[in-house]
Structure formats: C-alpha cells, structure tokens
Amino acid sequence: MYYNRFVNIKCGNRTLSMGSRTYIMGILNVTPDSFSDGGDFVDLEQAVAHAHLMVREGADIIDIGGESTRPGFEEISTEEELGRILPVVKRLVKEVEVPVSVDTYKAMVAKEVLMAGADIINDIWGLKKDPGIAEVIAKGQIPAVIMHNQVGTDYQNDIMEEIKLSLQESINIALDAGVRKENIILDPGIGFGKNPEQNMVVMARLHELNELGYPILLGTSRKSMLGKILDLPPKDRIEGTLATTVMGIMQGIDIVRVHDVKENWRAAKVTDAIIRKH
Numbered sequence: 001m002y003y004n005r006f007v008n009i010k011c012g013n014r015t016l017s018m019g020s021r022t023y024i025m026g027i028l029n030v031t032p033d034s035f036s037d038g039g040d041f042v043d044l045e046q047a048v049a050h051a052h053l054m055v056r057e058g059a060d061i062i063d064i065g066g067e068s069t070r071p072g073f074e075e076i077s078t079e080e081e082l083g084r085i086l087p088v089v090k091r092l093v094k095e096v097e098v099p100v101s102v103d104t105y106k107a108m109v110a111k112e113v114l115m116a117g118a119d120i121i122n123d124i125w126g127l128k129k130d131p132g133i134a135e136v137i138a139k140g141q142i143p144a145v146i147m148h149n150q151v152g153t154d155y156q157n158d159i160m161e162e163i164k165l166s167l168q169e170s171i172n173i174a175l176d177a178g179v180r181k182e183n184i185i186l187d188p189g190i191g192f193g194k195n196p197e198q199n200m201v202v203m204a205r206l207h208e209l210n211e212l213g214y215p216i217l218l219g220t221s222r223k224s225m226l227g228k229i230l231d232l233p234p235k236d237r238i239e240g241t242l243a244t245t246v247m248g249i250m251q252g253i254d255i256v257r258v259h260d261v262k263e264n265w266r267a268a269k270v271t272d273a274i275i276r277k278h
Contacts, residue, residue: 005252007182007215009143011099011119016060018215018254021276022245022268025101025257026051026059027221030084031068047088048095055096058265061120062096063257064088065103069124069192078108085109086116093117101145107132114140124192125149126170127177138178145185145217146170150193159201160208163188167212185215185255190244191223199225203244207251219257220244221264242267250275 006019016023030047051062066085067076085102092100093116101120102113107130110121114136122145127134137144148163148170155162167186174184188209190199203225209216220226226240227233238260245256245264249271258264 005210005213005215005254009182009185009215011061011143012117014099014119016099019276021272022249022253023060023255024058024261024265024268025061025063025217025255026054026057026261027065027257027259028054028062028088029065029068030088031065042084044087044091048091051088051092051096054261055098057262059098059261061099061101061255062092063101063103063120063122064092064118066109067104069103078106081106081109082112086112089113089116089118093119105129105133107136110136110140114142119143120145122187123147124189126167127173128170134173134177134179137174137183138180141180141183143183143185144174144179145187146174147187147192147219148189153193153195153198155198159194159198160205163202164209164212167209171212171214185217186212187217187219187257190218190220191225196225196228199223203247206248206253210252215254216248216252217255217257218244218248218253220248221256221258221260238263246271 009016028047028051030042032042064085066081089100099119101122102118103122104110105123105125110133120143121137123133124147126146126149148166171184188202221241222234222237226237230237230240242263245267256264
C-alpha cells in the first residue's frame with residue numbers, strides 16, 4: 001500500500017526531499033485557548049524555548065499558530081493574530097535551523113509573516129476562506145499546506161471522493177493564482193468538518209489521496225478521534241497519535257504535524273527504516 005513519491009520542496013535555503021523520509025512538523029500554539037496546550041506558550045520566551053526543544057527532539061519544521069482552531073473557536077482579528085505570532089516568527093527565523101511555518105487562513109497575516117521571514121503557510125481552509133491568500137503565497141514563491149475543511153459534517157456522497165474533489169478545487173485555486181505545483185502540500189483535515197467516525201474512515205483510506213499526486217501532511221496529534229477511542233484527555237493521547245503516525249506513513253504520507261516531537265520522531269524513524277527501505 002505504501003506509495004513512494006519524490007518531490008523536492010524548497011523552503012528558503014533549505015530543501016525538504018519528500019519520499020526520502022517522514023518529516024516532523026512541531027506544533028507551537030501561541031494561543032490562550034487551543035484544545036490541548038492553550039496558554040502553555042503565550043509568553044515569548046516560553047514559545048521560543050519550546051521551539052528550540054522541539055528542534056533538538058527532531059522537528060524538521062516549526063508550525064506557529066496564533067488562533068485556536070478547536071471546535072467552537074472564535075475568530076480573532078488580524079491585528080490580534082499578528083500580535084501573537086510576529087514576535088515569535090521574527091525570533092525563530094534567526095534562531096532555528098529549520099523552516100518556520102505559520103498556521104493562518106488570512107491573507108494579511110500571511111503577507112506580514114512572509115515579510116518577517118516565514119517559510120511556509122499552513123491554511124486550514126484550503127485557500128478558500130480568504131481569496132487573497134493564494135496570491136500572497138504565489139508572490140512569495142513559498143510552499144503552502146492546503147487542508148480539507150468544511151462547515152458541518154454532512155457528506156452527500158462517498159467521503160473520500162468528496163475530500164478529493166474539495167482538495168482538487170483548492171489545488172486549482174493555488175495553480176490559478178500562480179502557486180507552483182511543487183509548492184503544494186495536501187492535508188486531509190483530520191478533526192475538521194468530520195466527526196470521530198468519519199475521521200476513522202479517512203485514516204483507514206488515506207492512501208486514496210495519493211491519486212492527487214502531491215505530498216501529504218497528516219495532523220492527528222491528540223485529537224478528539226483519539227479521545228473517543230481511548231477515553232483520555234488530550235495530553236494523554238501520545239500512544240494514539242503514534243499509532244496514526246505509523247498508519248499514515250504506511251499509506252504514503254510525507255509529513256506529520258505533532259505536539260510530541262520526540263516520540264513521533266522515533267516512531268517515524270522505525271517505520272521509515274522498514275517501509276521506505278524495503
């Protein structure tokens with residue numbers, strides 16, 4: 001079932017060679033209300049220190065989020081989001097040797113963080129929430145993670161077919177705006193616009209996304225699907241996250257976005273050694 005895909009993604013002066021191994025994206029939420037680590041890293045020094053720790057533990061990318069995307073979250077203004085993330089971006093682009101990603105769907109936020117040196121934009125709305133963000137990404141000539149998302153959990157047809165169709169629409173938005181094909185990364189959006197049972201179906205059928213022909217990022221870390229299975233709070237779901245990381249690698253995913261870097265790095269290294277080398 002494993003799909004070997006080789007694509008080089010340029011992030012500033014760094015290159016991520018998709019297909020060679022699984023890349024680890026470490027989550028750095030500088031929010032007061034994220035579902036599992038809200039308030040942990042709102043202080044600038046704490047946030048920077050945690051980023052350095054994740055890099056030491058094996059993170060290949062640091063993904064900074066300034067607005068909670070937990071179920072029922074309230075949107076914040078562009079100014080408030082920038083106030084949270086810009087100081088962290090400016091510090092990390094100088095202090096860490098890995099690409100810095102920003103989790104935002106707002107064009108103005110994307111523009112400002114790219115000017116500050118960010119390397120990747122991670123859009124949970126697949127370039128569909130703010131029409132201007134695709135042009136910002138194209139102009140910056142940087143990679144973008146475009147995620148499947150929708151309002152509600154109703155699917156009229158087969159869920160994977162609808163996800164692929166929606167992602168193809170996002171791909172078309174990106175390409176029409178001038179985003180380079182090699183700068184597109186897809187995310188099936190586990191936990192977004194899907195209930196726990198639907199998330200399990202997507203996890204079991206991740207390999208079908210390879211038909212679209214782009215690198216795939218998987219974000220399952222500590223999510224409610226795992227909580228439903230294990231009946232545990234977010235910070236006790238490490239083992240569940242590791243199971244989905246291994247499942248994802250076996251189905252061809254290229255990047256895992258996680259809170260617990262060290263544990264996922266170890267699980268990915270073992271899985272890569274078996275799956276990618278034999």
